[in-house]
Amino acid sequence: MIFEKNSSKYYFHYPFPVGIVGVISSGKVNFMSAAWHTQISFAPPLYGVLISPKRYTNQLIQKSKMFSVNFLKYEDYKIAGYVGRTSGKEIDKVKLFNLKYSQGKILEVPVLENAIACYECKVVDERTYGDHILYIGEIVGIHYDENFYKDNLSRELLLYHGNDRYTFATTDSIKFGKEEVQNEIKNITSEKK
């Protein structure tokens, strides 16, 4: 194991799902890629995303106080690159990259047509930590394409690998829940006797 005290690289938790954050404000629509996001709470349902204050998306969220988080399938990795490596300050991403979207069902947020799932989020808190702002959004509606979620498992979700690389999970998966753990505990306990 290598140890680093002051590393400026933190790619060890990748691959991580790509969240495409969408905002509408004063008629402007913008999307950006986020690799820093997480579920926050079940009840109420909250989702958190980290946005740099330098981002155009941040200007828009400051006005709209709402956003969407869109999840893509692997084959749409280019969309993540398009909206992640350009700025809405300079170009109209939706127009240039011909991104199709619909309005949210509950909020005025853009639901990306290519998304396999989308959370409509209303900002309930925001807080600056270091060089990013954490936006806590209450999920007030969820869109998903049932073709990509079999038995509640997505099979093709786009993952960000760091270093501008994209990947996805294998189709292999293994179940190891409470029942399996309890069985193993029984085995361990009986071995020790």
Next chain:
Amino acid sequence: MIFEKNSSKYYFHYPFPVGIVGVISSGKVNFMSAAWHTQISFAPPLYGVLISPKRYTNQLIQKSKMFSVNFLKYEDYKIAGYVGRTSGKEIDKVKLFNLKYSQGKILEVPVLENAIACYECKVVDERTYGDHILYIGEIVGIHYDENFYKDNLSRELLLYHGNDRYTFATTDSIKFGKEEVQNEIKNITSEKK
């Protein structure tokens, strides 16, 4: 696309990396699995984890004000199940599951021997959101096993698929960064002329 207004299921952002949160407090060592965590800031380096206040880990962090986040390789999925589906209130997970760990280099946190990477984190903020507490940790040291990070990309990181299922990313990955995006923009622009 299916739309749900009040869904209690939020598995659409999975598969998500598994973070094994480790704490030492008053001589007690405990690990738990977390599927809700994210990088928060580069400078200073901050990492956030969500912990239910009901969790034993929460009691320990409240005292120690520090924690480790350990990342596993896929073949160690059982460890995630072991520490995720049992409670340190009832059993000594380290003893029962024979978990090996060392002390952090900077903080009094446990570094799991099976981890392919580990962040040593000092709590700099905590905040309750809904049914979970967000702990913001400053990363003061990083451990990683160079064998699992080639060209800064991990190949076998354990991912949680939801529903007690585990998976990992394929070895396929594709690069699509600023240069590739700029080239596509040139093509798009020249086509439109």
